[in-house]
Amino acid sequence: MSPTKSVSKHTAKWRATTCLSLTLLLGISATCSMSTERIVPALQKAIAKPSDEYVLTAAPDRSTTIAHQTYGPIVDYLSQVTGKRIVYRHSPDWRTYQQAMQQGEYDLAFDGSHFVSWRISRLEHEPLVKAAQEDIFVVLASKRDHHLNSLQDLAGRSVCGHAPPHYTTLRVYHEFGNPARQPVLIRERSWQAIYQAMITGKCDGAIMSLEGYHQVDPDGRHARIVFKSKAIPGKTLTAGPHLSPEDKAAITRALLSPEGRKVTKRLRQQLGITKITRATKSEYAGLDTILHGVWGFHI
Numbered sequence: 162m163s164p165t166k167s168v169s170k171h172t173a174k175w176r177a178t179t180c181l182s183l184t185l186l187l188g189i190s191a192t193c194s195m196s197t198e199r200i201v202p203a204l205q206k207a208i209a210k211p212s213d214e215y216v217l218t219a220a221p222d223r224s225t226t227i228a229h230q231t232y233g234p235i236v237d238y239l240s241q242v243t244g245k246r247i248v249y250r251h252s253p254d255w256r257t258y259q260q261a262m263q264q265g266e267y268d269l270a271f272d273g274s275h276f277v278s279w280r281i282s283r284l285e286h287e288p289l290v291k292a293a294q295e296d297i298f299v300v301l302a303s304k305r306d307h308h309l310n311s312l313q314d315l316a317g318r319s320v321c322g323h324a325p326p327h328y329t330t331l332r333v334y335h336e337f338g339n340p341a342r343q344p345v346l347i348r349e350r351s352w353q354a355i356y357q358a359m360i361t362g363k364c365d366g367a368i369m370s371l372e373g374y375h376q377v378d379p380d381g382r383h384a385r386i387v388f389k390s391k392a393i394p395g396k397t398l399t400a401g402p403h404l405s406p407e408d409k410a411a412i413t414r415a416l417l418s419p420e421g422r423k424v425t426k427r428l429r430q431q432l433g434i435t436k437i438t439r440a441t442k443s444e445y446a447g448l449d450t451i452l453h454g455v456w457g458f459h460i
Contacts, residue, residue: 214246215404217269218261220276220396221252223431231427232271238424242415243408255326263457269412271398273328278449279458281442285402288440289413292395292432297371298329300388303359312388315366316342321358322368324348329368331451332390353377359384372433394444396432413439 217236219228232249240247247269252258261267262276265284270276274296280286300320302309309315316337322330330346337343347364349355352373359367360383367384369377378384398416400409415421416437425437452458 214248215268215408216250216266217247217271218250218252218258218267219270220272221254221258225251225253231431234424235428238420239412239415243411245408255324259326259455259457265401268401268403269398271396273396274393274445274448275326275328275331275451276449277394277397277399278445278447279452280399280401281445282449286399287409288442288445289398289400289409290416290437291397291440292429292434293436293438294372294395294432294434295392296328296395297392298332298390299369299371299374299386300333301356301359301367301369301374301384302365302387303362304383304385306365309365309387312336314387315344318344318366319347319364320344320366320368321347321349321355321364323350323355326452326455328393328451329370329390331455333368333388335451336388356384376433393448394440395434397440397445 217232217239219232221228223231228251229249236247236249250261250267252261262270262280262284270280270286277286277288281288300312300315302315309318312333313336320333322333324346325331325334334343344366347358349358352369355367355369356374356377358364366387371389374384374386398412400412404412416425417439421437429435429437449458
């Protein structure tokens with residue numbers, strides 16, 4: 162027997178053994194023709210994550226310290242309720258967050274409705290609870306600028322807002338069918354910063370939540386609304402297919418209970434909401450279309 166044939170026979174035997182191990186560990190039917198490069202990463206991932214551990218995450222719209230202070234008590238409470246280990250994982254930026262989401266690394270995620278809709282249709286996630294207050298956003302113009310009376314008047318001009326894939330920014334750009342006419346985005350990190358940038362002349366328009374606008378200019382003295390969006394569900398918690406129906410039901414009941422109100426107090430204060438309520442899948446139908454053109458979601 163030639164050395165080459167010996168090596169091939171040994172490799173085939175190793176692959177068959179690995180394939181059988183993978184089948185037993187993952188509970189799936191693996192084919193022995195799978196390459197080593199495909200088997201090993203899957204095996205490593207299965208070993209790395211315990212079957213009774215769930216990862217919860219949230220949109221990276223706050224610092225690591227604040228995020229852990231906010232979601233730490235929540236994961237501790239849900240771990241107690243389900244009897245499973247639930248950990249919070251914070252992403253440092255939107256790019257990292259998107260990549261991890263697209264790869265299905267999150268079992269529980271709390272974020273905007275467009276991501277919720279995408280996870281429902283692509284990752285078999287199920288919405289559990291949401292902020293009771295619906296989200297509405299507006300585009301503002303300074304009262305000093307009499308040339309801006311509609312959203313289309315901002316074509317080719319500057320507008321301050323959150324960086325994509327924030328829903329408000331994507332929604333505004335979705336209104337401009339011709340990319341050449343889209344406003345030039347100046348990125349800011351908070352509603353206050355967005356508003357102040359417009360007022361000081363750094364940009365012509367401001368993309369804000371309606372609630373944020375009411376907070377920074379409650380009397381409407383300095384800015385006026387030139388565009389107002391339709392209402393969509395508020396930020397929502399979804400659960401992936403790794404969670405059992407019993408765990409999903411337990412988490413939902415827990416977060417809607419009096420004890421759940423206590424552990425979500427900090428989160429509700431940050432969002433400016435008083436109540437969390439049950440979510441239904443039909444509310445999010447079609448909202449993921451706003452992610453068309455965003456790399457990794459529909460392209």
